[in-house]
Amino acid sequence: MARTRGAVQQLLDTNLAVFNGLSVLLPTLRRQGRGALAIVSSVAGYRGLPNSLVYGPSKAALNNLADALYFDLHPIGVGVHLICPGFVDTPLTALNDFRMPGLIAPEAAARHIVDGFARG
Numbered sequence: 784m785a786r787t788r789g790a791v792q793q794l795l796d797t798n799l800a801v802f803n804g805l806s807v808l809l810p811t812l813r814r815q816g817r818g819a820l821a822i823v824s825s826v827a828g829y830r831g832l833p834n835s836l837v838y839g840p841s842k843a844a845l846n847n848l849a850d851a852l853y854f855d856l857h858p859i860g861v862g863v864h865l866i867c868p869g870f871v872d873t874p875l876t877a878l879n880d881f882r883m884p885g886l887i888a889p890e891a892a893a894r895h896i897v898d899g900f901a902r903g
Contacts (some may be wrong), residue, residue, distance in 0.1 A: 786865045791837050798841035801848070812861045817839050819862030821900075833881045842867075864900070868892050 785803055786794070812818050827835050828842030845879055849865035856863055870883035870890045887895075 786837060794837045795841055797866065798838070799844060801845060807850075812856065813859065816860045819864060821864040821866060822852075822857070823866045823868070824849070826867050828867065834879070866896055867897070868896075 809823040824845040827839040847874040852861040
């Protein structure tokens with residue numbers, strides 16, 4: 784699927800907006816020496832998928848960011864959680880023209896995320 788330069792930039796801005804929030808959150812978390820960050824990425828960040836020339840690499844950046852943050856923050860008592868949902872039935876995934884194994888409802892995905900937090 785071809786994307787215009789503007790659409791590519793909008794997708795990158797959306798998926799990488801977490802960097803903007805970190806500039807505000809990290810000083811406080813470091814000072815407190817406690818708390819946690821949760822970064823929502825995607826399984827698309829682990830390997831290439833159809834029609835994800837921009838989406839996948841931007842999610843890979845978030846996966847890498849979470850890894851780096853873990854090494855920096857875990858020693859001072861700040862948790863880092865990387866949430867990588869598979870296929871969630873949303874208006875965006877409805878546009879996909881390929882098989883989506885394990886497609887789940889948004890409510891089920893949210894339940895899995897909350898359960899994961901409860902398990903630590």
